[in-house]
Amino acid sequence: MSRLFSLILVIVFASEAVSALDFCVADLKGPQTPAGYTCKSPANVTVDDFVFSGLAKAGNTANLIKAAVTPAFDAQFPGVNGLGLSIARLDLAVGGVIPMHTHPGANELLVVTQGKILAGFISSANSVYYKTLNKGEVMLFPQGLLHFQINAAGVTSVAFVSFSSPNPGLQITDFAFFANDLPSKIVETTTFLDDAQVKKLKGVLGGTN
Structure with missing residues (x-):
């Protein structure tokens, strides 16, 4: 009983020590664990760890999906390591699309800052929720659900998306099916697509087999 009590005290004091930290700036040279990166020594932390300038510049949309x-x-x-949040910039050229995808580790909140974006998600009950969003409008995408964004304007559209995790994860459905070496026969059986369609999509997306 005394051993159990001692163990409980150790766990409590350890969790209090972790929660007492102001931050846990990622040590990018250290290992990444399911809980995030290990912490950089506070002596090596600078203000630059809490500032990110990369979202000021548009991404390169000269690609297959015309998006970045x-x-x-x-x-x-x-600086976001361990804090339960992150952000990204989304650029959609005319005709641009972010195909169906999921973020297994986070909810997503999107705010349109330029143009129009048709966005939506599919619930686990296969109910569909989608809408064309104008500048200043916000849409939520619950964690783990399939969702998409499509440029709905005649100009480049821009949005900023925040996540409830410093590393939300990503799986794009099209690439999961057609950009790997999963045998075409299995893809055909599980998707009800014919051989020609599967081979065509694998050719476009770089899959083999």
């Missing part, structure tokens, strides 16, 4: 996401996650912005 500029992240300010813990790997780019060490």
Whole structure:
């Protein structure tokens, strides 16, 4: 019983010590764990760890999806490590799209700052929620649900997205199916697409097999 009590005291004091930290700036040279990066020594922390300038510049949209996401996650912005939040910039050229994707580790909040964006998500009950968002409008995407963003204007559209995690994770459905070496026969069986469609999509997205 005394051993159990001692163990409980150790756990309590350890958790209090962690919660007493003002911050845990990521040590990008150290290991990354499921809980985030290990902390940089406070003696080496500077104001630059809490400032990120990368979102001021538009991302390069000269690509297949005509879109760019500029992240300010813990790997780019060490100050957010352990704080339960992060942000990114989304640039969508005319015709640009962020395909169906999920963030397994975070909720997402999007605010449009330029143009118009058609955005939506699908619930686990397969209910669909989508709307064309104008400048200044905000939309929420719950954690783990499939969602998308499409440029709905005749000009480049821009949004900023915040997340409830310093590393929200990302899986793009199209790439998960067609940008790897999963055998085409399995893809065809699980998606009900025919062989020609699967091979075409693998060709476009870089998949094999």
